[in-house]
Amino acid sequence: MTPANAETILKSSHLLGIEALSVGEITSLLDLADTYVALNRGANKKTDVLKGRTLINLFFESSTRTQSSFELAGKRLGADVLNMAVKTSSVSKGETLIDTATTLNAMRPDILVVRHQDSGAAELLSRKLDCSVINAGDGSHEHPTQALLDALTIRRRGRKFEGLIVAICGDVLHSRVARSNIHLLLKMGARVRLVAPRTLLPGDAERFGVEVFYDMNKGLEGADVVMMLRLQLERMAGAFVPSTREYFRFYGLDAAKLKFAKPGALVMHPGPMNRGVEIDSAVADDIEVSVIQEQVEMGVAIRMAVLDALSRGMAREGRNAP
Amino acid sequence: MTKRIAFRNARLIDPATKLDVKGGLLVENGRIADVGPRLFNNAEANDPEIVDCKGMVLAPGLIDMRVFTGEPGSEHRETLESASLAAAAGGVTTIVVMPNTDPVIDEPSLVDFIRRRAAATAKVRVLPMAALTRHLAGEVMTEIGLLKEAGAVAFTDGDRTIANTRVLRRALSYASTFGALVVGHAEDPDLSEGASVTEGEYAMRLGLPAAPAAAEAIIVERDIRLVEVTGARYHFGQISTRASLDAIAAAKRHGLPITCGVAAHNLALNELDVGAYFTFMKVKPPLRSEADRTAMIEGVASGVIDTIVSGHDPQAADTKRQPFAQAAFGAVGLETLLPVALGLHHDGRASLSLVLKLLTAAPAKILGLNTGTLAKGAPADLVLIDPDEPFTVREAELRSRARNTPFEGRKFHGRAQKTYVAGACVFDRKAKA
Numbered sequence: 154m155t156p157a158n159a160e161t162i163l164k165s166s167h168l169l170g171i172e173a174l175s176v177g178e179i180t181s182l183l184d185l186a187d188t189y190v191a192l193n194r195g196a197n198k199k200t201d202v203l204k205g206r207t208l209i210n211l212f213f214e215s216s217t218r219t220q221s222s223f224e225l226a227g228k229r230l231g232a233d234v235l236n237m238a239v240k241t242s243s244v245s246k247g248e249t250l251i252d253t254a255t256t257l258n259a260m261r262p263d264i265l266v267v268r269h270q271d272s273g274a275a276e277l278l279s280r281k282l283d284c285s286v287i288n289a290g291d292g293s294h295e296h297p298t299q300a301l302l303d304a305l306t307i308r309r310r311g312r313k314f315e316g317l318i319v320a321i322c323g324d325v326l327h328s329r330v331a332r333s334n335i336h337l338l339l340k341m342g343a344r345v346r347l348v349a350p351r352t353l354l355p356g357d358a359e360r361f362g363v364e365v366f367y368d369m370n371k372g373l374e375g376a377d378v379v380m381m382l383r384l385q386l387e388r389m390a391g392a393f394v395p396s397t398r399e400y401f402r403f404y405g406l407d408a409a410k411l412k413f414a415k416p417g418a419l420v421m422h423p424g425p426m427n428r429g430v431e432i433d434s435a436v437a438d439d440i441e442v443s444v445i446q447e448q449v450e451m452g453v454a455i456r457m458a459v460l461d462a463l464s465r466g467m468a469r470e471g472r473n474a475p
Numbered sequence: 476m477t478k479r480i481a482f483r484n485a486r487l488i489d490p491a492t493k494l495d496v497k498g499g500l501l502v503e504n505g506r507i508a509d510v511g512p513r514l515f516n517n518a519e520a521n522d523p524e525i526v527d528c529k530g531m532v533l534a535p536g537l538i539d540m541r542v543f544t545g546e547p548g549s550e551h552r553e554t555l556e557s558a559s560l561a562a563a564a565g566g567v568t569t570i571v572v573m574p575n576t577d578p579v580i581d582e583p584s585l586v587d588f589i590r591r592r593a594a595a596t597a598k599v600r601v602l603p604m605a606a607l608t609r610h611l612a613g614e615v616m617t618e619i620g621l622l623k624e625a626g627a628v629a630f631t632d633g634d635r636t637i638a639n640t641r642v643l644r645r646a647l648s649y650a651s652t653f654g655a656l657v658v659g660h661a662e663d664p665d666l667s668e669g670a671s672v673t674e675g676e677y678a679m680r681l682g683l684p685a686a687p688a689a690a691e692a693i694i695v696e697r698d699i700r701l702v703e704v705t706g707a708r709y710h711f712g713q714i715s716t717r718a719s720l721d722a723i724a725a726a727k728r729h730g731l732p733i734t735c736g737v738a739a740h741n742l743a744l745n746e747l748d749v750g751a752y753f754t755f756m757k758v759k760p761p762l763r764s765e766a767d768r769t770a771m772i773e774g775v776a777s778g779v780i781d782t783i784v785s786g787h788d789p790q791a792a793d794t795k796r797q798p799f800a801q802a803a804f805g806a807v808g809l810e811t812l813l814p815v816a817l818g819l820h821h822d823g824r825a826s827l828s829l830v831l832k833l834l835t836a837a838p839a840k841i842l843g844l845n846t847g848t849l850a851k852g853a854p855a856d857l858v859l860i861d862p863d864e865p866f867t868v869r870e871a872e873l874r875s876r877a878r879n880t881p882f883e884g885r886k887f888h889g890r891a892q893k894t895y896v897a898g899a900c901v902f903d904r905k906a907k908a
Contacts, residue, residue, distance in 0.1 A: 350652040351705070352645050367652045392615075393645065399618040 162462035167279045167286045170295035171336040186458035203232035206263040210236045213269040223266045226456035254281040285463045293327045300333035302455040306448050314341035322348040323382030330423045348372035352393045373413040381422045397430045407433035483515035485528035490832030491848035502855040505897035534831050535847050536568025536856035538838040541784035548577025553789035553876045559597035561809040561875040563902035566858035566891030569600040575633035581606035581617045583625035598901040602628045613637040616646040631658035634759050638664045647707035658710045661694035671800050673761040677746050692718035699726045711735035715760040717770035724779045737771050738786035739815035754795045754802035755881045782838045785812040789877030807875045814887035855898040862889040
């Protein structure tokens, strides 16, 4: 159990998005995650911070990476982890989201990790459930743990957020990763650029407080960090971009385009990558610039930090006390 | 050795630099080396080839933004070469060719084909437009970035209107990413399906299937809204009604990046010219009412209409020698573009300089070309015009491979005497005669 005197990190009992977090909350989560990076690199990776707690992974969209990352994080903190397989559950038999929530609530979980194809689904569940809800991605809205793990990766590479130039490239329009990163980076004092064809940008993108570039070379000029976004297969075939070869020519990150970024710029990708579409293998696999594998490692640590932080709130409230 | 040509005793008209003076012009190595009122005034220039313009108008070669050919796919109608011969005879030094060929120009390699083929065979400059949607099907946008790199000057489905508003919105949005120009055809595809002429009393008397003139303005207004949403550079290839003109005038007042063209035949002919089912008068958009025709002339005079085009669309005799409803659309126009446009000047509706502006500087600006001007350093694309020479259009004398002119037997004043592309003479009426 978390000691009763453990420092409170999150004001809310849920993590639904980055937009509502303060700089202090973000910084504390990153600090806490640092300790879990150290733990994860040791021989004994287990603690009892979440001992006795139940974590349910409820993924309406398939995701190997995020789901296993949360599962591992929960287990390393000593929680019981249940993965709800939506495809074989009653949800796929037409049950409404609210009914699913009510059913789950009756099982008295402590933390529900939810991914859903619709924006606002995590928010809706948080209002209907007694447990803490972590948004593991809702539609095109937010994916807070991804932004946090990206921030952790950047920080651990010795980069300061203040004045950092981050170019987020690709399908911003449909990307929850982009939205969460925009919020986080701007809060932390970084300068954010969006690089994409206009069909993959929201019409009012500038209203986020970012700079928008249609020309990738210009958008990458002087960038400290290049964040590539995944282009969904169904969006490549003509509706939003005419073809993958055209997309790669103008918006795929290759060595030639990367030259415009600052020397030593970090290349990031939330995965899974479409090689030869949004990123060239030569760049993705270049350990000098690519921190894509590190992002995965930081993912587990950041999710442990988030679970830990939420459990402290539970201890404080005495919720679900044994 | 430097190749020099001296034009003397000319009336120099260059709308791009607001020049209209008597004087001379010197061409060196295909470019305009000097121009002005004092050039070659007195002394005979010693070495260069001398062209005595005899007081005729020397202007930038015309740029025609809307030319259909049959190459590739239906070379019996027109090849790039035959279209270029017609263009040269019409004083047109740049033709912008439409992608409505077989195959459709919707691949970078096909844009490259047009450019190579034109370089090998055509007498004038040929600039290809590429399709905006694959196979002109109105469903999937083309590779606008790669096509632009290959040399496409604009993107259009030619004489087809994209019915799906969402497809068009995304295509416009995507095009604006690359600063690409989109050229639209405004004719509601459902309203105009099966129609041969514009709706009205005459169509009624002839019993021909007709579409209301509103079929054009409906699309014009729709596309203006989409330009507002997307910020794309948009050009209406051919408009033909007052309602369209008013909508575009309003859009321009709001600062939208919209331009438009009108076909010469929509300035000179109206629905009554269809006469006794004369299929050479079957064009897209159709010949309109007299009120709409005069509105087009007003549009030219007021500056709302940016360019006059031929809408050159060669059709073989077999597709025109049909009952009206079954006959193909289209009229050749490269050789009558200038004479028809000069008619506005002779009728006192527009100055000679304005008429020439719509045929030179304006299209050059829309397309971002370095031609269409007599400025020093510009390519020496020139046309020597006798603006008053009377003549009668005879289809047998047309250079175009197809002869479907709606102006057979019409009398005009003024046409090209000599045409130069990059300083090389590509047409000389005297030599022909």
